[in-house]
Amino acid sequence: MSEATTAASVQAKGPSSSPLVCRLRPKEGIGPRGPVPNMGEVELENCSGTPLEIEYTMTPLQFLELEVIGPGGGVVSEGHFSDRFSPMLEPGVLRLLPGEKFTSNLSLLATVSRDKRVPGRYTVQASYRFQGKSILAEPLTVELASGA
Numbered sequence: 001m002s003e004a005t006t007a008a009s010v011q012a013k014g015p016s017s018s019p020l021v022c023r024l025r026p027k028e029g030i031g032p033r034g035p036v037p038n039m040g041e042v043e044l045e046n047c048s049g050t051p052l053e054i055e056y057t058m059t060p061l062q063f064l065e066l067e068v069i070g071p072g073g074g075v076v077s078e079g080h081f082s083d084r085f086s087p088m089l090e091p092g093v094l095r096l097l098p099g100e101k102f103t104s105n106l107s108l109l110a111t112v113s114r115d116k117r118v119p120g121r122y123t124v125q126a127s128y129r130f131q132g133k134s135i136l137a138e139p140l141t142v143e144l145a146s147g148a
Helices: none
Strands: 003-006 020-026 029-031 034-036 039-046 052-056 064-069 092-096 101-107 120-130 133-136 140-144
Touching: 020 120, 020 133, 020 140, 039 092, 039 120, 092 101
Parallel strands: none
Antiparallel strands: 003 140, 020 039, 029 034, 039 101, 052 092, 064 120, 120 133, 120 140
């Protein structure tokens, strides 16, 4: 069985002056055939005193990136997380009031092809582009058991 946990020994880079905070955490996923391994949840929180607006053409997650470091210590993720989305006919706006949060479920290994998923420990680093800055979430560790 595989398991995801917060990497306590790795800290997100210093305090950010951005009004937006990005968090990544493990989340148990249940599908029609039972538990779905390696699921997580991304959370965006407006930590400012004013409303924030994020204009998007696909989904608010189009600005999210997942970099995955494999058991061997190298980057095993490929492409961009947003590669899985299609453009909408009209742009949308995610409006977050002060203190408001947006959350979405995702596969923590979405950017790793199935043939590169070998048993071992993976570190998932999420970042979100907002106002020209890359906001880092605290990395997660995913343990992939053999046969998973």
